Amino acid sequence: MTGTTDRAAPGRVWSGPAQLVLGLAAAVLVSGTGLFLAAVFLHVAPDNVLSRQYRDEVDGVVYPEFEQNWKLFAPNPLQQNVSLDARVRTVADGGATRTRDWIGLTARDIAAIRGNPAPSHVDQNLLRRAWDFYDGSHDPQDEKPTSSRGRLAEQYLKRIALQRIGREVGGERVLEIEFRVTTATVPPPSWSGETGPSAPKVRELPWWPVGDEDYRGLG
Amino acid sequence: MNEASAVEPVEVPGFPRQLPGPPVVPPVPVAPRGPVAALGRAMGTFTGRALGRHQAAVVRIGFGLVWLAYLLREWPNRRVLYGDRSPWSMELAQRLLADDGAFTVLPWFGGRLWFELVYHLAVLAALAVLLGWRTRASTVLFLVTVLSLQNRDVLLGDGGDNVVHLMAVYLVFTRCAEVWSLDARRVGPGRSGVVLWALLGAALAICQAGDFSGDSLTWTAPTFPHIGWAPLFWGLWAVAGFWWLLGRLRPAGEPRAVLDALANMVHNCAMLVIATEVVLVYATAGWYKVQGSRWQDGTALYYPLHLDYFTPWPALSGLVGSALLPVFLISYATVALQVAFPFTLMNRRVKNVLLAVMMAEHLGIAVVLGLPVFSLAMVAADAVFLPTGALLWAAQRLGRLRRRLVGAP
Numbered sequence: 001m002t003g004t005t006d007r008a009a010p011g012r013v014w015s016g017p018a019q020l021v022l023g024l025a026a027a028v029l030v031s032g033t034g035l036f037l038a039a040v041f042l043h044v045a046p047d048n049v050l051s052r053q054y055r056d057e058v059d060g061v062v063y064p065e066f067e068q069n070w071k072l073f074a075p076n077p078l079q080q081n082v083s084l085d086a087r088v089r090t091v092a093d094g095g096a097t098r099t100r101d102w103i104g105l106t107a108r109d110i111a112a113i114r115g116n117p118a119p120s121h122v123d124q125n126l127l128r129r130a131w132d133f134y135d136g137s138h139d140p141q142d143e144k145p146t147s148s149r150g151r152l153a154e155q156y157l158k159r160i161a162l163q164r165i166g167r168e169v170g171g172e173r174v175l176e177i178e179f180r181v182t183t184a185t186v187p188p189p190s191w192s193g194e195t196g197p198s199a200p201k202v203r204e205l206p207w208w209p210v211g212d213e214d215y216r217g218l219g
Numbered sequence: 220m221n222e223a224s225a226v227e228p229v230e231v232p233g234f235p236r237q238l239p240g241p242p243v244v245p246p247v248p249v250a251p252r253g254p255v256a257a258l259g260r261a262m263g264t265f266t267g268r269a270l271g272r273h274q275a276a277v278v279r280i281g282f283g284l285v286w287l288a289y290l291l292r293e294w295p296n297r298r299v300l301y302g303d304r305s306p307w308s309m310e311l312a313q314r315l316l317a318d319d320g321a322f323t324v325l326p327w328f329g330g331r332l333w334f335e336l337v338y339h340l341a342v343l344a345a346l347a348v349l350l351g352w353r354t355r356a357s358t359v360l361f362l363v364t365v366l367s368l369q370n371r372d373v374l375l376g377d378g379g380d381n382v383v384h385l386m387a388v389y390l391v392f393t394r395c396a397e398v399w400s401l402d403a404r405r406v407g408p409g410r411s412g413v414v415l416w417a418l419l420g421a422a423l424a425i426c427q428a429g430d431f432s433g434d435s436l437t438w439t440a441p442t443f444p445h446i447g448w449a450p451l452f453w454g455l456w457a458v459a460g461f462w463w464l465l466g467r468l469r470p471a472g473e474p475r476a477v478l479d480a481l482a483n484m485v486h487n488c489a490m491l492v493i494a495t496e497v498v499l500v501y502a503t504a505g506w507y508k509v510q511g512s513r514w515q516d517g518t519a520l521y522y523p524l525h526l527d528y529f530t531p532w533p534a535l536s537g538l539v540g541s542a543l544l545p546v547f548l549i550s551y552a553t554v555a556l557q558v559a560f561p562f563t564l565m566n567r568r569v570k571n572v573l574l575a576v577m578m579a580e581h582l583g584i585a586v587v588l589g590l591p592v593f594s595l596a597m598v599a600a601d602a603v604f605l606p607t608g609a610l611l612w613a614a615q616r617l618g619r620l621r622r623r624l625v626g627a628p
Contacts, residue, residue, distance in 0.1 A: 008480030010260075010267030018477050022266055025481055033488040037495050044503045060443030064321035065366065065388060068381055070503040075511030077522040110527045119531060119589045121375050122296045126306070128528055129374050149318075152311050156374070159306035163299070186525045191543040192518055219304040 036061060044070060083107065084131055085180045086161040089207070090172035100169050102180065105161060130156050131181070143205055158208055163218040179205040266480035270487050272397040273610045274603050276351070278493065279358075279395035281599025282386045283349030285379075286365065289592050290342050300375060301325070302334040307372040316370070320440075322448060323370035324363065327431045337367055348390070351400020355459055356415050358395070359452070362387045379593030382600055385496060391455070392489035394482055399614065408466065416463070420456050490603070497600050498561045501577075505557025514554050517547035523588060531589035539587060553580070567606065574604055 014022065039061035042051040051058055062068075083106035089099050105127055112123040134157050137150040145151055161177060168174065181204075185197035269275070290297075298304040305312075309329050316326065325337060341364035347357035365387040369380055376384075396402040426432045427449065437447035458478075465475040513519040523529055524540040540546055556573060563570045578598050585594035 008267050008476050008483055010263040012263075012267065012476065014477075015473060018473055021477055022262075022480055022484075026262065026265060026484060029484050029488050033491060037492060040496070040499065044499055057443050064319045064370070066385065068385065070378070070500045071507045072378055072504045073519065073523060074504055074507035074514075076513045077511075077519050078526060079513070079522045081525075081527050083527070106527070113528065113531050113589060114533070116531050116589065117586070118292055118591050120293060120296050122293075122299055124528055124589070125375050125377060126300075130306075133374050149315070152314060155311055156307055159308065163304075163306050186522050189518060189521045189540065189543075189546070192516075192521075217303055217308055218306065219298070 040066060040068070044068060079186045081184045081186065082128075082131060083182050083184075084127060085182070086165065087178055087180075088165060088169055088174045088210070089176040089178075090169050091175045092172050097175060098170075098172065103165060105164060108164070127160055130160055133157075140203060154208070155214075158210070158214060159218060162210065162214055167215060174210050176207045177210050178207045181205070265487055266483055269394040269397055269483050271490050271603070271607075272394060273399070273607050274605060275393045275395040275486070275490060276397065276399040277602040277605065277610060278386065278599060279351065279354070279390055279393070280349055280399065281602055282383060282390065282596070283345050283347075283361070285592060285595045285599055286361070286383055286387075287342065287345035287349055288595075289383075290338070290345060292592075297338050298331070298334070301338065301368045301371045303329075303331040305372060307374065312371055315373070320434075320442075321366070321370040321373065322435055323367040324426075324432075324435070325367050325371045327426075327433070327435075337364060340364055341368060351396040351402050353412060353415055354396035354400060354402050355455070356412075356419060358387075358391045359419075359455060362391050377590070377593055379590065379596040382500075382593075382596040386493065386596075386600065389489050389493050389496070392485050393493075394486040408463070413463065416456070416459055420460075423452055423456060493600070493603050497603060498564070500597075500600070501557045501560040505554055505560070508554045509558065514550060517550050519550045520546045520553070529588040529590070532587070536587055556580075564604070570604065571606055571609075574601055577601060 039058045042048075042054065042058045043062045043066075045051065083104070085102040085104050085106070087100050087102045089097050091097050109123045109127055113119040116123075130153070133149075134153040137145055137147045137153045139146050145154070157179065158177060161179070162174070165174065165177075180202060182200050182202050184200035187196050188194035264270070293300055299306075309326060313326055316323065325334060327333065340360065344357055344360035344364050347353065348361045365383060369376055369384055427436050436449045436452070438449045439445050440447045462475075462478055465472065465478065469475060508514045508519070511519065513522065521540040524536040530536045556576060560573060560577070563573050578601055581594040581597045581601070585591040
């Protein structure tokens with residue numbers, strides 16, 4: 001490898017201008033890489049004096065494309081099975097309304113996952129994470145949104161359920177929908193000597209009206 | 220596009236085209252001592268070689284494969300996940316996107332046709348990345364399609380999607396097709412590169428000029444570091460054109476060698492970022508676990524094995540979590556491994572053993588917890604730390620197997 005090839009080899013002798021270009025580029029690249037990695041580090045590290053000092057800069061680099069969270073099963077693994085049910089109120093042609101039975105939305109997800117070596121995101125993530133989104137943006141006492149994204153979460157959850165339930169139940173049009181969330185703590189292993197968990201907690205959401213526009217694009 | 224790889228003598232161990240000979244080591248001049256000389260040598264390595272090109276190739280193949288498999292697996296569900304039938308309607312998506320400014324081309328036209336086009340382009344891009352075909356262009360298409368689909372509904376993803384998302388960005392900056400790729404096997408630059416370059420330039424110009432792209436292809440961004448997507452795409456496009464032009468006009472000139480050195484430097488920085496990213500994944504996963512009461516009392520492993528969403532095989536999960544001693548040992552070993560990983564990088568042998576254990580653990584997670592995409596993405600990311608010798612050995616075995624199957628001499 002000598003100066004006559006087009007490749008940069010470790011032993012190559014560069015001209016002055018080439019040295020200048022390469023030196024500048026090296027300085028920019030090394031410092032840029034260092035700053036980027038520092039920002040990612042401060043993003044994944046616990047909240048600290050340095051990340052508070054440079055919050056805007058770190059967030060500017062990391063959001064939206066380099067956001068990451070590696071607290072996988074940490075500090076503790078999830079120990080609760082959350083399951084969502086929905087029921088609807090339907091209206092007959094004459095105007096009489098009827099409240100239908102609970103439909104196990106999570107139960108259907110689980111049934112699709114059982115025995116499946118490659119579960120779909122539709123069954124494993126869609127409803128599960130939509131509930132996390134709702135839960136994180138609402139006050140569990142009065143079900144009022146606590147952030148501007150709360151309304152989006154409500155729409156999302158409603159549309160996921162409506163897509164699975166359809167426009168009609170028992171030949172009658174869906175008028176309203178209600179969710180019920182049962183949170184059951186996984187009982188500790190028998191050999192751990194711990195006492196069993198308390199009874200599952202049930203949380204009921206208010207009835208939400210269902211309109212034609214809620215079905216838009218659901219197919 | 221990736222002209223440089225065509226100029227270099229093809230080195231494809233394990234493939235029948237060429238028998239793997241002894242590696243060509245450039246003569247190292249007897250180096251003077253001292254800090255200045257050391258800096259000079261470091262600079263020589265930094266500019267002169269694409270470090271870890273086999274590892275880069277494996278990461279490229281791994282992520283191309285993971286995303287391709289995912290897209291094909293979800294093909295029947297694609298419209299519900301990212302398309303016109305998504306419960307996360309385009310209107311909801313746009314309200315969130317207006318807030319966080321994530322990059323996606325899907326809202327540009329919204330309808331089904333455009334979505335199908337993007338989804339199938341994503342499949343082709345993943346295949347091209349996997350095969351290493353026109354990698355300079357296909358990694359960019361990979362980036363665009365991965366971000367477009369994932370950012371259409373960020374609420375769908377899990378850790379696996381997150382890793383693919385990050386690597387899709389980092390891979391653009393690596394020279395990941397120097398070995399084990401169609402690019403490396405090509406003799407001469409070929410015609411398709413020029414055609415692809417012109418097509419992509421025209422497509423980019425249309426997107427840039429059209430009103431439909433909204434604020435997604437800006438030159439600057441309102442927040443720090445104030446860089447939009449346009450400089451990246453146009454920059455990559457311009458460099459590819461300049462590279463080709465110099466190859467035609469002055470193939471033996473210094474400017475071409477400077478470009479080659481710049482590409483090496485960018486590659487080396489990107490490989491450092493990929494490696495650090497993997498270290499951060501394990502380090503944070505481990506350090507946060509140390510604080511967890513369930514990891515401390517040694518029962519942590521038991522709980523994920525009893526979550527309905529992560530037990531495709533309840534009998535198997537029950538078996539794994541059935542006895543005190545194995546649950547305790549695996550829980551403690553997991554934390555120890557993850558916390559120790561960054562420090563084992565200083566010792567090759569220990570690092571390799573740990574890497575093998577981690578890959579095995581991820582394969583276990585793939586089956587037991589029903590998370591194959593996440594697990595394979597993690598294995599692909601781990602591959603950046605695999606020793607070159609092991610990769611060459613595996614490639615040779617694969618090549619031999621292939622020859623036996625194809626029946627070639």
